[in-house]
Amino acid sequence: MDNIAGSKPTLTWAVHISVVALVLLWLFPTIGLFVSSFRTADQISSSGWWKALFPTEQNMTLRTAAPETQVQEGDLWVIEGNLFEEENSDATIATWGTSSRDLSAYQPGDTAEDDGMRLTVEADGAYRLTSGTEMEGRRGERVFVVAETPPDFTLANYRQVLLSGDSTDSMSKAFFNTLTVTIPATIIPIVIAAFAAYALAWMDFPGRALLIAFVVGLLVVPLQLALIPLLKLHLGIGIGKGYLGTWLAHTGFGLPLAIYLLRNYMVGLPRDIIENARVDGATDFQIFTKIILPLSFPALASFAIFQFLWTWNDLLVAKVFLIDATGQTTVMTNQIVELLGTRGGNWEILATAAFVSIAMPLLVFFAMQKYLVRGLLAGSVK
Amino acid sequence: MATLTLSQLDKSYGAFHAVKAIDLDVSDGEFVALVGPSGCGKSTTLRMIAGLEEISSGDIRIGTRVVNDLPPRDRNISMVFQSYALYPHMTVAENMGFTLKIAGRDKAEIDRAVTEAARVLEIEPLLDRRPAQLSGGQRQRVAMGRAIVRDPDVFLFDEPLSNLDAKLRGQMRTEIKQLHARLGATIVYVTHDQVEAMTLADRIVIMKDGRIEQVGTPDEVFNHPASLFVAGFIGSPPMNMAPATVQGGRLVLGDGAALPVPPDITVPEGARVTLGLRPDDLYPEGHGIHSEDGHAVESRELAVDISEPLGNETLLFVPFGGSTWTARMLNPRAVRRGETLRFHFDLSRAHLFDADTGQSLRT
Numbered sequence: 162m163d164n165i166a167g168s169k170p171t172l173t174w175a176v177h178i179s180v181v182a183l184v185l186l187w188l189f190p191t192i193g194l195f196v197s198s199f200r201t202a203d204q205i206s207s208s209g210w211w212k213a214l215f216p217t218e219q220n221m222t223l224r225t226a227a228p229e230t231q232v233q234e235g236d237l238w239v240i241e242g243n244l245f246e247e248e249n250s251d252a253t254i255a256t257w258g259t260s261s262r263d264l265s266a267y268q269p270g271d272t273a274e275d276d277g278m279r280l281t282v283e284a285d286g287a288y289r290l291t292s293g294t295e296m297e298g299r300r301g302e303r304v305f306v307v308a309e310t311p312p313d314f315t316l317a318n319y320r321q322v323l324l325s326g327d328s329t330d331s332m333s334k335a336f337f338n339t340l341t342v343t344i345p346a347t348i349i350p351i352v353i354a355a356f357a358a359y360a361l362a363w364m365d366f367p368g369r370a371l372l373i374a375f376v377v378g379l380l381v382v383p384l385q386l387a388l389i390p391l392l393k394l395h396l397g398i399g400i401g402k403g404y405l406g407t408w409l410a411h412t413g414f415g416l417p418l419a420i421y422l423l424r425n426y427m428v429g430l431p432r433d434i435i436e437n438a439r440v441d442g443a444t445d446f447q448i449f450t451k452i453i454l455p456l457s458f459p460a461l462a463s464f465a466i467f468q469f470l471w472t473w474n475d476l477l478v479a480k481v482f483l484i485d486a487t488g489q490t491t492v493m494t495n496q497i498v499e500l501l502g503t504r505g506g507n508w509e510i511l512a513t514a515a516f517v518s519i520a521m522p523l524l525v526f527f528a529m530q531k532y533l534v535r536g537l538l539a540g541s542v543k
Numbered sequence: 544m545a546t547l548t549l550s551q552l553d554k555s556y557g558a559f560h561a562v563k564a565i566d567l568d569v570s571d572g573e574f575v576a577l578v579g580p581s582g583c584g585k586s587t588t589l590r591m592i593a594g595l596e597e598i599s600s601g602d603i604r605i606g607t608r609v610v611n612d613l614p615p616r617d618r619n620i621s622m623v624f625q626s627y628a629l630y631p632h633m634t635v636a637e638n639m640g641f642t643l644k645i646a647g648r649d650k651a652e653i654d655r656a657v658t659e660a661a662r663v664l665e666i667e668p669l670l671d672r673r674p675a676q677l678s679g680g681q682r683q684r685v686a687m688g689r690a691i692v693r694d695p696d697v698f699l700f701d702e703p704l705s706n707l708d709a710k711l712r713g714q715m716r717t718e719i720k721q722l723h724a725r726l727g728a729t730i731v732y733v734t735h736d737q738v739e740a741m742t743l744a745d746r747i748v749i750m751k752d753g754r755i756e757q758v759g760t761p762d763e764v765f766n767h768p769a770s771l772f773v774a775g776f777i778g779s780p781p782m783n784m785a786p787a788t789v790q791g792g793r794l795v796l797g798d799g800a801a802l803p804v805p806p807d808i809t810v811p812e813g814a815r816v817t818l819g820l821r822p823d824d825l826y827p828e829g830h831g832i833h834s835e836d837g838h839a840v841e842s843r844e845l846a847v848d849i850s851e852p853l854g855n856e857t858l859l860f861v862p863f864g865g866s867t868w869t870a871r872m873l874n875p876r877a878v879r880r881g882e883t884l885r886f887h888f889d890l891s892r893a894h895l896f897d898a899d900t901g902q903s904l905r906t
Contacts, residue, residue, distance in 0.1 A: 433628035436595050441642035441693070442616035451641075455632040 354419030621690035797865020
């Protein structure tokens with residue numbers, strides 16, 4: 162029993178480690194992008210995104226309030242307040258000192274004594290400075306602290322990219338343009354391919370095998386080959402540049418694979434079920450809509466995901482068939498390319514724009530992924 | 544319900560002649576079983592009746608209608624498939640109501656028909672489940688329910704029990720028989736299991752190589768097999784067959800041992816024949832079904848080679864006349880290997896077949 166297929170390989174741990182390593186390798190750029198999109202330009206330029214997840218330790222030089230704010234309590238002159246007052250920071254003090262040479266001289270809550278002055282500093286920056294004599298000078302005492310700043314994230318980038326309406330930065334228009342391209346460019350080929358696949362899988366007609374071979378043959382045609390002739394055709398018949406032409410192009414380029422995938426799936430459906438439907442009185446169209454389509458849902462969903470992803474991420478077809486000089490029909494990929502030119506140094510904007518364009522495919526994938534793995538056929542036949 | 548008539552029904556796949564001009568009349572309410580080994584054309588015949596295969600020539604009539612070129616939906620038939628072919632994305636009720644829904648009946652009528660069929664098959668609690676949640680026997684019932692709902696002229700069953708385990712198969716067999724009694728339906732039932740055919744059918748059609756070998760009641764095909772093939776196919780354990788030559792009015796077997804020619808069969812001197820004798824008709828003395836009175840019984844002292852005790856009976860394998868014979872021992876006792884017993888050959892129940900054509904010589 163040990164050497165049959167399905168037994169555990171002896172190097173299970175090696176397999177697991179490799180899988181984890183590969184997954185991490187693939188995920189790191191995306192996570193980096195995601196984290197960077199929540200950081201300010203300053204944060205990005207001062208530290209790597211991986212540091213943004215942890216508290217940062219910072220040496221700071223702060224001052225107490227000026228002597229003029231001192232209050233007399235009995236025979237003590239007192240200044241009270243918060244060291245972070247001006248910074249308005251939610252940092253916490255780890256250690257502090259009164260000299261720049263020794264930042265770790267005191268713990269929060271300790272009291273430093275010097276020249277008859279006593280200084281107590283709490284972790285949140287609250288301090289109390291007392292002196293037996295009236296304090297002089299214009300400026301407050303210097304305090305050197307080691308402060309821990311918690312991770313700090315901002316939604317400002319998203320506000321800028323999605324809501325600002327700024328013509329160079331805004332992705333919202335491009336986002337809806339991309340949706341306008343993608344949704345019909347996903348639905349149209351699936352509908353056509355489903356009909357074609359049913360006919361090629363289950364209807365008898367002369368030349369069926371040749372037609373299947375022809376469709377499979379079309380898979381090898383590179384789409385770059387067809388760009389210029391197709392565009393000429395579109396211009397010639399009056400479609401011109403626009404959404405319709407883009408949908409048609411995506412449909413055409415997606416159909417061979419769609420038909421091939423769906424036909425192969427449908428041909429694997431149990432013949433008995435289809436024949437039973439035929440005996441039950443269903444016409445070919447009813448068999449298609451009531452039996453084949455519901456049972457093919459996993460295949461339809463998985464192709465929909467593919468088609469959606471590559472029309473969403475497409476730049477070439479959009480550049481050729483859609484985007485004109487007005488810039489009214491730009492799509493997200495094109496918008497990001499333009500951002501690289503106009504905001505090449507602003508990583509926070511670029512990262513945010515990139516993540517906005519990734520978000521929808523991620524959403525679609527996670528919403529549909531169960532259909533990729535679920536077998537809908539369980540229980541129909543023994 | 545209706546009659547079903549096949550006349551000169553023929554089917555070829557290119558050069559392969561699957562069904563060769565068969566004729567069959569199924570009367571109203573009759574249960575006919577098509578049996579035969581794999582590749583004999585029984586399933587093809589059924590599928591032609593259903594309209595799932597085109598016919599090459601001949602006629603199929605349901606009632607008085609010729610249905611040769613009608614699509615399945617216009618033939619008013621129901622078919623139960625070997626794999627049940629339930630629609631996996633529908634509940635049991637939707638599965639059963641599908642045919643009526645397609646036909647455009649209103650919802651109340653569909654509900655009534657489905658409930659009625661579910662009541663008949665005792666699957667009412669399952670109506671809301673999906674096929675994946677059912678056991679094999681339950682799926683089988685749903686498949687039958689789906690056939691009943693349609694109220695068809697002819698029911699077609701394509702090896703419906705072959706996916707069930709032995710115990711369930713026996714149980715479902717009984718239920719199909721009860722169902723037939725209750726509905727009085729015309730049924731054509733394809734099986735390769737001769738026990739199913741014998742127990743269920745009013746008439747059995749035994750097919751071989753695309754031809755009908757014999758059509759008859761279970762009693763006829765068992766007791767009066769028309770050919771060597773039928774004799775060998777029907778009955779379990781199978782009939783003993785021994786080649787013999789007629790010499791001096793006796794059947795001389797392979798090694799020279801001889802038996803008398805069975806009574807009421809006349810064979811010419813020198814004819815080459817095959818002697819067929821069921822295991823029931825070869826038994827050790829005192830352990831048989833028949834008394835010896837009125838039967839042409841021939842007795843031999845023979846040594847037992849192997850015995851297979853089955854509890855209620857024991858099968859004995861006995862070398863005689865150049866071949867090994869199976870004998871059935873009722874009220875069995877332990878038999879040692881090599882033990883010599885006195886065996887009775889009940890030749891009045893024996894069959895003789897022409898060695899060349901395989902046809903029965905009993906007229």
